[in-house]
Amino acid sequence: MNHVFSSVLIISLLFLWACETRLPDTKDPSKNPVYRPGTVTAFGKPIGPATTKTIGPEGGSLTTNDGKLTLTIPSGALSKSTPFSVEPIENTAMVGVGTSYRITPEEIKFNKPATFAYHSTGEDLNGAAGALGLAQQQAEGSWAITRKAELDNTTGRISAKLTKTGRTSIVSKYFLYCTKDTLIPSEETTLELRHIDESFKPTSPEEELFVPLGILSTVSEISAWTVNGKSTLDAQTGLIKLKPENANNARFYYVAPNKLPAKEKRQMAVGIKLIKEAGAQLVRNIKIRSAGVLIVDGKRYEDIDIDISHQIHENGTSYFVKISEQSRSAKIVDFQAGLLGWFTGPKSYTLKGDHRELQKSTFFIGGPARDGGASYSTMYFEETHAELDKVVFDPAELNVERFTATNEISSGTVVCNLYREGKKTTPVKVRASFSAIANAR
Secondary structure: OHHHHHHHHHHHHHHHHHHHOOOOOOOOHHHOOOOOOOOEOOOOOEOOOOEEEEEOOOOEEEEOOOOOEEEEEOOOOOOOOEEEEEEEEOOOOOOEEEEEEEEEOOOOEEEEEEEEEEEOOOOOOOOEEEEEEEEEEOOOOEEEEEEEEEEOOOOOEEEEEEEEOEEEEEEEEEEEEEOOOEEOOOOEEEEEEEEOOOOOOOOOOOOOOOEEOOEEOEHHHEEEEEEOOEOOOOOOOOEEEEOHHHOOEOEEEEEOOOOOOOHHHOEEEEEEEEOOOOOOEEEEEEEEOOOOEEEEOOEEEOOEEEEEEEEEEOOEEEEEEEEEEOOOOOOEOOEEEEEEEEOOOOEEEEEEEOOHHHHHOOEEEEEEEOOOOOEEEOEEEOOOOOOHHHEEEEEEEEEEEEOOOOOOEEEEEEEEEEEEOOOOOOOEEEEEEEEEEEEEO
């Protein structure tokens, strides 16, 4: 009798154990107590006005103010009229594509799936590769894919079925993320290869998936890096380096070319080839831009190179800016402004003086003429003969707005009048704004 009782007890315990460890309910993860969440991220902040509309049992559609998203709710999807609000928010999904949207009231389940149609651009898909899906952020901040999404390569329309409201985003199986995709010369941006769990293998837009999102790939998954299709990199194309503090994680940084490329070469296609996906390559387009403006006698030049040098020496600290106008059409080229020993950090400096400044050399401002036959500076002589006691330095303003250390971005402005060959004639009026990586001299 005891033996029979023990057998019944064991069977009962096994039954209870099986109930507690039941398989995930892929149709409704909210009913699944052992549902494995994806990577938790912050909730995206609003980046635009919300669009509102009341839709009833007969169905209807709503297009957001930014024109990117159209939400279509079919007839029979709702049991009663409901006021919907769709707000564009930051996309915080690790493999997110384009803009994310918060659809409220949240957690409304449709009787029939709605259609989430996102009108993407090339910028939205920059760095994305592989299958696309529709993901929603869960209450605790994790993301999970709910459906497969389909891309129309002609129109850029990405569509997927949507079963409930909430924070929603298009996601990509592979994504080459970067912290900043527009750089000035010598600036760097962090690159990360991210991907979705291998279980993401959708077969149709109707398939329920609920796959955890956001995995940082490892170096072992990458076979090669390229820039503009070339694996041999230099200062003209930019460099890619592994961040040593990240061990085996596939986190790198790209350093932009040290000089502003020609106009037709200012987009760098940074690519990686994957080991698992034979022949697959992700490409992230990074733009290189001029970081300053030079205005000479009212004419504006943006096609310029900027060099900033910083040096600490026994006579003080120097700060030197050189601006070169690439097209060589301005009256002066290689415009320069320098504090040769009395730089004390970000602030406004007035460069002025008399003939004694020639001996102290505490500042310099000016540059050679376009034809190379003369030079311009803030210095001129009161009379035709060059006597030291008649020299005048027209005041110039050098405003250093940002400086923290060498190898970091420094920026500022300069305003001055320049005179050719020290002659007191009508001056060339110069204004410039500049931003560049400060280099040690």
